[in-house]
Amino acid sequence: MEVLKIATAGSVDDGKSTLIGRLLYDTKSLTEDKLEAIERSSKQKGYDYLDFSLATDGLVAEREQGITIDVAHIYFSTNTRSYIIADTPGHVEYTRNMVTGASTSQAAIILIDARHGVIEQTYRHFFINNLLRIKDVIVAINKMDLVAFSEERYNEIKSDFQKLVAKSDYENQNITFIPVSALKGDNVVESSTIMTWYKGQTLLEHLEKLDTKDIYNNGKMRFPVQYVIRPKTAEFHDYRGYAGKVYGGEIKVGDEVVVLPSKTKTRVKEINFNGKKYNSAARRSSISVVLENDVNVSRGDMIVKVNELPKIEKQFTATLSWMCNKELTAGAKYILQHGVHKVLAKVSAINNKIETDFSGVKTNISSLQMNDIASVSLQLNKPIFFDSFKEHRTNGAFILIDSQTNNTVGVGFIR
Amino acid sequence: MTDKLHINDLENEAIYIMREVAAQFEKPVLLFSGGKDSITLVRLAEKAFYPAKIPFPLMHIDTGHNFPETIAFRDKLVEELGLELIVRNVQDSIDQGKVKEETGRYSSRNMLQTTTLLDAIEEFKFDACIGGARRDEEKARAKERIFSVRDDFGQWDEKNQRPELFDMLNGNIDLGQNVRVFPISNWTELDVWTYIENENLEIPSIYFAHKRAVFIRDGMIWSHSDFVYKDEEEEVEERMVRFRTVGDMSCTAAVDSYAATISEVVAEIRDSSISERGARIDDKRSESAMEKRKQQGYF
Numbered sequence: 001m002e003v004l005k006i007a008t009a010g011s012v013d014d015g016k017s018t019l020i021g022r023l024l025y026d027t028k029s030l031t032e033d034k035l036e037a038i039e040r041s042s043k044q045k046g047y048d049y050l051d052f053s054l055a056t057d058g059l060v061a062e063r064e065q066g067i068t069i070d071v072a073h074i075y076f077s078t079n080t081r082s083y084i085i086a087d088t089p090g091h092v093e094y095t096r097n098m099v100t101g102a103s104t105s106q107a108a109i110i111l112i113d114a115r116h117g118v119i120e121q122t123y124r125h126f127f128i129n130n131l132l133r134i135k136d137v138i139v140a141i142n143k144m145d146l147v148a149f150s151e152e153r154y155n156e157i158k159s160d161f162q163k164l165v166a167k168s169d170y171e172n173q174n175i176t177f178i179p180v181s182a183l184k185g186d187n188v189v190e191s192s193t194i195m196t197w198y199k200g201q202t203l204l205e206h207l208e209k210l211d212t213k214d215i216y217n218n219g220k221m222r223f224p225v226q227y228v229i230r231p232k233t234a235e236f237h238d239y240r241g242y243a244g245k246v247y248g249g250e251i252k253v254g255d256e257v258v259v260l261p262s263k264t265k266t267r268v269k270e271i272n273f274n275g276k277k278y279n280s281a282a283r284r285s286s287i288s289v290v291l292e293n294d295v296n297v298s299r300g301d302m303i304v305k306v307n308e309l310p311k312i313e314k315q316f317t318a319t320l321s322w323m324c325n326k327e328l329t330a331g332a333k334y335i336l337q338h339g340v341h342k343v344l345a346k347v348s349a350i351n352n353k354i355e356t357d358f359s360g361v362k363t364n365i366s367s368l369q370m371n372d373i374a375s376v377s378l379q380l381n382k383p384i385f386f387d388s389f390k391e392h393r394t395n396g397a398f399i400l401i402d403s404q405t406n407n408t409v410g411v412g413f414i415r
Numbered sequence: 416m417t418d419k420l421h422i423n424d425l426e427n428e429a430i431y432i433m434r435e436v437a438a439q440f441e442k443p444v445l446l447f448s449g450g451k452d453s454i455t456l457v458r459l460a461e462k463a464f465y466p467a468k469i470p471f472p473l474m475h476i477d478t479g480h481n482f483p484e485t486i487a488f489r490d491k492l493v494e495e496l497g498l499e500l501i502v503r504n505v506q507d508s509i510d511q512g513k514v515k516e517e518t519g520r521y522s523s524r525n526m527l528q529t530t531t532l533l534d535a536i537e538e539f540k541f542d543a544c545i546g547g548a549r550r551d552e553e554k555a556r557a558k559e560r561i562f563s564v565r566d567d568f569g570q571w572d573e574k575n576q577r578p579e580l581f582d583m584l585n586g587n588i589d590l591g592q593n594v595r596v597f598p599i600s601n602w603t604e605l606d607v608w609t610y611i612e613n614e615n616l617e618i619p620s621i622y623f624a625h626k627r628a629v630f631i632r633d634g635m636i637w638s639h640s641d642f643v644y645k646d647e648e649e650e651v652e653e654r655m656v657r658f659r660t661v662g663d664m665s666c667t668a669a670v671d672s673y674a675a676t677i678s679e680v681v682a683e684i685r686d687s688s689i690s691e692r693g694a695r696i697d698d699k700r701s702e703s704a705m706e707k708r709k710q711q712g713y714f
Binding site: 003031032033034055056057058059060061069070071072073074075077082084096097099100103104226227229230231232233235236239241243244245272273274275284285286299323335337338339340393394397398399401403406407408411 | 421423424425426427428430431434435437438461462463464465466467468550551553554555556557558573574576577578579580581582583585587588589600601603687688689690703706
């Protein structure tokens, strides 16, 4: 079983940290010393319950303000799976950190406070999960204890959320609703003894049985060349290995391949890893490849199978999530990093801003502010070799880097 | 559960990160303490570049208060693998008057390492320092990016970290800045031990149970040594212990143990109800001890 990565999303005080704490506590993943620290601090604050946010809010500023600013990665495991939870911030102003956490996750938990129901932040969280093509979304309707564990209230929220789902263009998404009380532990790991009207799985049961086949199997084989291994020793004098990670599918010895951008055809002669030769390598393997012909290959090039060419273009449109407090204006130039490949890019046009509440698009936009999401057109100085993000989660995404500050200022999803 | 597939996943991720470092930076270095995490890093680096040699040197910031077993192990490993090792000493920073040695009951040289590290980064103009920190160790570490940018004072701006998306690691930095790189961010303590077991890696003997002169303070087992402050009324005893982390002697507490082989260690960790850093005296100083150290440039 591969490790399952989950991102949580929820507004301030929806109880994300409490939910994670509850998962850790009920799966006995919290060690005594960490639990003692939580007990001590809860007492200091005068609470009559355990404040699990202390386990996840690792920064002083977070504990001072009682909010999550940046992603924390939390680890736990059961007999079935290892889990990594990216506890992401819910605040609008930290949307970029939420995207950061969600980008490496395969499933998402969206929390809703049962008292408040679906609010604007819920729209945004669901929207971002759609943008990132997160296939499995669990809607945890939390704080059921504060609405008298009411089935009616649960159904009301569920139906409100389904109206959102209807507005989404992501057809094969799996959405699961679970009524929980993270504070009391209902339906997180243990089934609720009060909400007997709920016949579904607990949150953990659901995670344990999540079918991950689809989410790991992402598209055609893409092998971006990361690094050229040239030992130049007596033993390996002429050795030239192309190191990289296999994305999607698998690569086999004898495969007919094309090296991009030169479009040179050749075959895979060897697949090497740590001094051993392999006949094939599966997706996500960090291997090195030796080619049959002496082709000129360098970092940023890509090896693909002959009948599976990606698009090779210098211009395209993309959905861009802007992450910088300096605004983006049309015509601005950035470094575009696509996988390990860096080129120069111009945002030639901002086509429209996409409202994260599913209300549609706004045209005639001259600039983007931090946390805006928009459709943009890009022009590059050299082509990149991409798929649409819908078809290939890794080969369809890129980041923009400001060459003056060197910061990552945006993430794009190619249409 | 840490089965083979899960460990392979983590290994592939770490190797990918190592190669990004070699490709994106001019002068990377691997921070090596002789502990299990940095030993794991060295093995991952070997695999990442085989059959070529590891394309960067190792550097140890030596507090001078290390367990002698660790230093002997460090030198042997470096020689066997034919690697370049740079050692910079905290004692030199003390002699130069750059840092002041702590005194008293809880004195430790651990904090002082930061200055020596930052000086060494400047001396060699390292632009990337690979470290064995893991997010599961401590709650400030849980917030760390894989490529963590530090300003030219070595400082971590925890409230304004660079977004890090998918597998795309942005290594672009200004002159004077450096990046701390954490290839085993997503590993847990148990993952590291499982890897050491699978790979049959050699580790310093202090990780295994042995008889040691120790004394008890604040419920923790401290090593009896010239480097560790001890009150006269604190009684030294012999005890079967081992260490879960290898830091400076003055900040690393031992645990009672009979685990004499790697598989016994793995079994012990699996059943342990205390976290790894529960035995780190330096973390007990305050709720935010690690965050404060990292802001100052600690790795």
